[in-house]
Amino acid sequence: MASERTLFIIIVSALALGGCASTTLTAGANLAKVGQATATQMEQNATISSNAMLSLRKAVAFNDGFNAQIGNQDSETFLTHVASVQSKISQYAKMLDSLASTYSALGDLAAYDAAGSFNTSVKALDKDANAFFQSVQSNIQIPQEAASAVEVGGGIVIGLIQADRIKNSSKIIRAKLQMIIPIVDNPKTKNLLILNKELTTEQLNQAAETMFDCGVYSYGPLLDDLGVPLNLKSNSQSDAVVANNEKLKRGLRNVADELGNQQIDQMAASYDKSVTALKALVPLHESLEKGAPLNLDTVLAITSQLQTIATSLQPTTQPVKGK
Amino acid sequence: MSHTQPSKDDVVSSLAAAAEAAHRAYMAALAANPEADLSELYKAEMRAAAMWSVAEDQALIADPAVEKAQKDLDEATKNIRNQLGTLKDISKWIQLLDGLVKLATTVSKFFV
Numbered sequence: 001m002a003s004e005r006t007l008f009i010i011i012v013s014a015l016a017l018g019g020c021a022s023t024t025l026t027a028g029a030n031l032a033k034v035g036q037a038t039a040t041q042m043e044q045n046a047t048i049s050s051n052a053m054l055s056l057r058k059a060v061a062f063n064d065g066f067n068a069q070i071g072n073q074d075s076e077t078f079l080t081h082v083a084s085v086q087s088k089i090s091q092y093a094k095m096l097d098s099l100a101s102t103y104s105a106l107g108d109l110a111a112y113d114a115a116g117s118f119n120t121s122v123k124a125l126d127k128d129a130n131a132f133f134q135s136v137q138s139n140i141q142i143p144q145e146a147a148s149a150v151e152v153g154g155g156i157v158i159g160l161i162q163a164d165r166i167k168n169s170s171k172i173i174r175a176k177l178q179m180i181i182p183i184v185d186n187p188k189t190k191n192l193l194i195l196n197k198e199l200t201t202e203q204l205n206q207a208a209e210t211m212f213d214c215g216v217y218s219y220g221p222l223l224d225d226l227g228v229p230l231n232l233k234s235n236s237q238s239d240a241v242v243a244n245n246e247k248l249k250r251g252l253r254n255v256a257d258e259l260g261n262q263q264i265d266q267m268a269a270s271y272d273k274s275v276t277a278l279k280a281l282v283p284l285h286e287s288l289e290k291g292a293p294l295n296l297d298t299v300l301a302i303t304s305q306l307q308t309i310a311t312s313l314q315p316t317t318q319p320v321k322g323k
Numbered sequence: 324m325s326h327t328q329p330s331k332d333d334v335v336s337s338l339a340a341a342a343e344a345a346h347r348a349y350m351a352a353l354a355a356n357p358e359a360d361l362s363e364l365y366k367a368e369m370r371a372a373a374m375w376s377v378a379e380d381q382a383l384i385a386d387p388a389v390e391k392a393q394k395d396l397d398e399a400t401k402n403i404r405n406q407l408g409t410l411k412d413i414s415k416w417i418q419l420l421d422g423l424v425k426l427a428t429t430v431s432k433f434f435v
Binding site: 077214 | 342349350354357360362366369372373379
């Protein structure tokens with residue numbers, strides 16, 4: 001009789017523990033999915049910023065050529081600075097890519113025994129984060145030995161072991177985030193990564209506005225954009241009218257300038273949102289580790305905002321040749 | 324009279340503002356003289372941009388003369404901004420930008 005009761009208690013306990021394990025595995029899988037999506041979106045936003053800088057190089061090349069200053073030493077100095085910023089952004093993007101891979105490995109760990117894959121991903125994240133820290137002149141380095149905390153191996157109650165590994169892995173990722181966040185949140189890092197707003201815009205706008213002044217582009221897209229509230233559209237005569245009217249040209253040049261400014265504002269906003277996203281991931285890890293329910297709303301909202309910014313930074317229309 | 328050493332960020336901002344003013348001067352001259360040769364203005368613009376970008380990567384030395392040099396540069400920047408809507412004469416723009424570049428050069432010497 002006594003042994004039957006003992007067996008019953010063991011079965012009930014095992015079922016209860018199994019239930020807890022299952023909750024942790026589901027939460028781990030959810031956090032992995034959201035973390036991966038967030039880090040991937042952040043990486044894409046950083047890459048867009050890097051592409052915008054390639055446009056800047058082309059703009060400076062045009063401005064040099066237009067002013068008969070090909071090989072101008074000061075332009076070279078300016079572009080060298082741009083290249084250095086570009087390389088830092090690439091390293092930042094690489095670190096985010098590794099973070100996305102680490103979350104993906106966390107998802108694998110929640111689905112099956114994939115501790116080896118997780119450890120490899122964490123090591124790659126350490127390497128890329130340290131390279132990024134170095135590029136932004138930070139003395140902080142993530143210690144490499146922290147990356148092998150999730151041990152590979154089997155067990156009798158696989159679910160319980162996996163749940164334990166998920167919690168340990170979450171702690172590891174959280175520790176990395178808590179080292180990365182102060183570095184990326186430092187205004188000096190942001191200054192290093194985001195080129196001075198006005199000067200970047202100026203070179204891009206200078207090239208476009210010079211061509212605009214020379215009548216290379218059609219004024220149609222800008223006119224149509226301004227006409228939207230009244231449902232007005234440009235017509236085949238519009239370009240000729242604008243070309244012969246200095247006031248109209250001046251007004252449209254100013255609109256073009258404003259559009260350029262908005263692009264650069266979005267680059268800075270994208271960076272700030274990414275830092276906010278990293279910060280929002282930390283309490284999710286804490287909830288997972290405590291066995292508390294995960295509220296993914298904040299991170300999902302930030303990721304969606306990052307996506308919106310990314311869309312606005314992508315060129316939507318091909319320049320129209322006209323006149 | 325005591326002097327306060329401005330921060331590196333402050334002085335870099337002054338160099339950035341000078342470069343921005345040089346750019347706007349170029350654009351104002353271009354709008355007023357679309358067919359003219361503006362290469363001298365462009366050279367001054369890029370000189371100012373280069374000095375700003377070099378300073379961003381360097382450290383500001385402690386020197387009581389920094390404050391005065393920065394103040395002079397800020398004045399010249401302000402003067403250019405004030406003339407953006409009115410000045411059309413390219414030779415006058417060249418004169419103003421030459422002065423601006425000289426002052427920016429003085430400021431940039433405090434960076435190592």
